[in-house]
Amino acid sequence: MAEEKSFKYVIVGGGVAAGYAAREFFKQGVKPGELAIISKEQVPPYERPALSKGYIHLDNKATLPGFYVCAGSGGERQFPMWYKEKGIELILGTEIVKADLAAKTLVSGTGQVFKYQTLLAATGSSVIRLSDFGVPGADAKNIFYLRELEDADHLAYAMEVKAKGKAVVVGGGYIGLELSAALKANNLDVTMVYPEPWCMPRLFTAGIASFYEGYYANKGINIVKGTVASGFSTNSNGEVTEVKLKDGRTLEADIVIVGVGGRPIISLFKGQVEEEKGGLKTDAFFKTSVPDVYAIGDVATFPMKLYNDMRRVEHVDHARKSAEQAVKAIKAAEEGNSISEYDYLPYFYSRAFDLSWQFYGDNVGETVMFGDNDPKSPKPKFGSYWIKEGKVVGAFVEGGTPEENQAIAKVARAQPSVESLDVLAKEGLSFATKI
């Protein structure tokens, strides 16, 4: 029988939230041997957003600064040795397939048993696959998804082998936009396909999206909107040669990349932990309905104090901050102390080509745009505010300086009242810097 291992704290999942939880545990004085991270991946926690940005472009991938979890630019990088030096056990390449929360026991796919006193669920999300919907041909060899390092390595290799070939990108979200830019930079002929009337519809307004679609078109990327991939023709090698669209058109393809969203991985906890909005329900300290079980990152549905509702957020900034909050809460409870409730300001960003945007707050209500959003501008800088019940609740900027990005964050947090939308349109970023 496999040996049973016991830890005071176990983090199941080894992504962003796990890495930042380990950092906070160390700060809070965790003793060697007390903490273990159990991860399906073969590498220590890394900054996942890098996969579709810097990492995918690099020849020598190991040189990417800040790849391992690093707490911002200049932060201490958590190389594999970091965990060893701190006495934190990294149990890699190990998938937990069963969690018995009453018995405080986890079991791996190979039958290893792990006991814990306190558990942090940090299993993140998995990609939605076209094969989940039974799309014919969706299991072909040259259809790629991107979630983990291994996916990025396979994709980077395929981009090199198929350079100058034709790529079809299915999905108009940030993964589709970032990877289309990467494919173009590798000299592939790129076509994006998405069903919505504009890209990034969950966040962008039509006005914001028209800039990015114009910019991408100027870079030579073809955009096919209002339809979906309904099947794939394959050759005798099991590779896609053609993408069939629902509207009857077809697109030649040497490589297909799909970015159509993700779903939280919570199956281990089904029937044991209370759920809400597709995630594991927590309080403002990321404690779930089960004693000594916390949920952090993508899997947690937590009280969003600023908007007085429950939300699940798939953003890296929240993965980091929820991990820190949970560990502080665990340590405070042990010491009989209390800490403040989680008070998160939603933050999301993306980078592709020479573009870089940031969004803070909530994207509800009326919108107003400001600045220069001509896709042909040599240095475009523009943004948008979201206004609900006379207050600015969200702010977006493309091409902002670090100071301007900070200024819009302040606006989204302060939620200033506005008399007229014209003021916002006219003053743009100077409005933000006055708050």
Ligand SMILES: Cc1cc2nc3c(=O)[nH]c(=O)nc-3n(C[C@H](O)[C@H](O)[C@H](O)COP(=O)(O)OP(=O)(O)OC[C@H]3O[C@@H](n4cnc5c(N)ncnc54)[C@H](O)[C@@H]3O)c2cc1C
């Ligand atoms: C390509 C890409 C680009 C992104 N870019 C951005 C961005 O620009 N901005 C932004 O805000 N967000 C971005 N995100 C989202 C962000 O990375 C996630 O919100 C964040 O990683 C969530 O952290 P997490 O720790 O909850 O989950 P993850 O980082 O996904 O980590 C979960 C870990 O758990 C492991 N795991 C799952 N199940 C098990 C199991 N049963 N046993 C053991 N291990 C298990 C997984 O293998 C993985 O290692 C991006 C995501 C991707 C995929």
